[in-house]
Amino acid sequence: MLLPTRTVEKVWGRDSLPAPFIAPEGVRVGEIWFEPQPELPELLVKYLFTSEKLSVQCHPDAEQAKAAGLGRTGKEECWLVVAAEEGATLGVGFNEEIDTETMRAAALDGSIEHLLTWHRVQAGDYFYIPAGTVHAIGPGCSIIEVQQNSDITFRLYDYGRPRELHLDQGISVARGTPHPDTLRGSIPTSGHATLVDGPQFRLDLVDGVADDGLLYSYASKLLVVPLSGEVLVAGEVVAPGQCAQAPDLASVTFAPEGKCLVTAPTV
Template identity: 60%
Template sequence: MSKLPTRAVEKPWGKDVLPAPFAAPAGQRIGEIWFEPPADVPSLLVKYIFTSEKLSVQVHPTDAQAKAAGETDNGKEECWLVIATEPGATLGVGFHEAIDHETMRAAALDGRIEDMLVWYPVQPGDFFYIPANTVHAIGAGVSLIEIQQNSDITYRLYDYGRPRELHLDAGIAVSRGEPLDPSLHRHIPDRGTVELASGKYFTAHRLEGAPDAALAADYAGPLLVIPRSGEVRLGDEVLKPGDCASAPGIDALTFDPEGLSIIVRPA
């Protein structure tokens, strides 16, 4: 139970200038920073994502769909908290109107699927929950925190002509051709304690200071903590923004009264 090891992942669509406290090594474009899932919370993965170009239009299956397809990994639900943006930054999530699979396939093949998505203008503090089966894409100029099921299954439907493999059969089969439920995206205030997600696979809150007694009771077991401002102490270890750590329970952590942090636990 301590600070998690990180892995910086170079991507052609990554950035060579990252938001504080991160810094890209000279000559590298960093697209993701992963925190290795700990043994006590193996089902969750936290990462930072930084984009200079649009990511592919993609979709993830449910656990049951992944198993039925013979995948060796589970499905994936995820959520995004935007932390920095450049002018014109957008996230594409869900469709403007309901479409069937035949229409979706044709649009993926000729590129129209990009314009069929709803591209939401975003700013720091915008939050999106992305259920499995939701067609989505991260636009350029976005930095965000992603909390997800620990799974590497991604079906690409469209990739702007880049020479990468697409997964049309598998992806279309699990895609919902519908708009995103409006309750799954919102802007969270700059301060205060806010519930981010409470789903089938994980629960997450953004805290200001320490949680109250009721919330602390809900986080009595193993969890992950992501400081956003100020420090969080885990025994003798000091956690700062840019870190992620596992803890046996909320009572193992000491929070800066004015600091902001994210806590997340398996459901």
């Protein structure tokens, strides 16, 4: 089943998008969401397109969100870069471990931006971002984001823009640590790869036809996001730029020469 899309205009979005997307005239598209359905509400897939830096922010886990009265779902996510302008960067984690007092002071004076580790990125790079990871997206990035279906974001710093910050809440859940290098990498030029095998969701790259191990891992409902080549989900064609919900991996026919993301909750 193809998921319906929602186009979200943002001041930091772009009026020129990578194929297969086309921005409506006069619209700066920041996000394209694939609306979760009642049968699989736990995960949200969307594309992000940036022309400016996004805020320095973090997200709570489920226990922290519940304790704050913000719902039962926290937010873990993974970014896959699908296109990047020269010099594009993502800020994920800190250069070195810092305490909460240092983080608060840096958020207040803006130096927190420079304490983040900024990774120069290109198409194919991915970053798994557990809840509590302080992060920011730079300009010139086109990203597929797979996340828990939660909109809880704590902004720590926003470059002086007139938007609400959530300093106390953010500091209370933020990890003042570097991002582990085991949680990021680049997808291989050929072959399957597991991008995330976390407590909240699993995310895999399928190159060509899925193997038996993946069939076992995705024995129930999942989301399918083609990167190249069309796939069939229960007989329905799904092309790059689309996302579909499938009852299980056995119902998906992959393009022998294509690449595709598949993801499902693990809880």
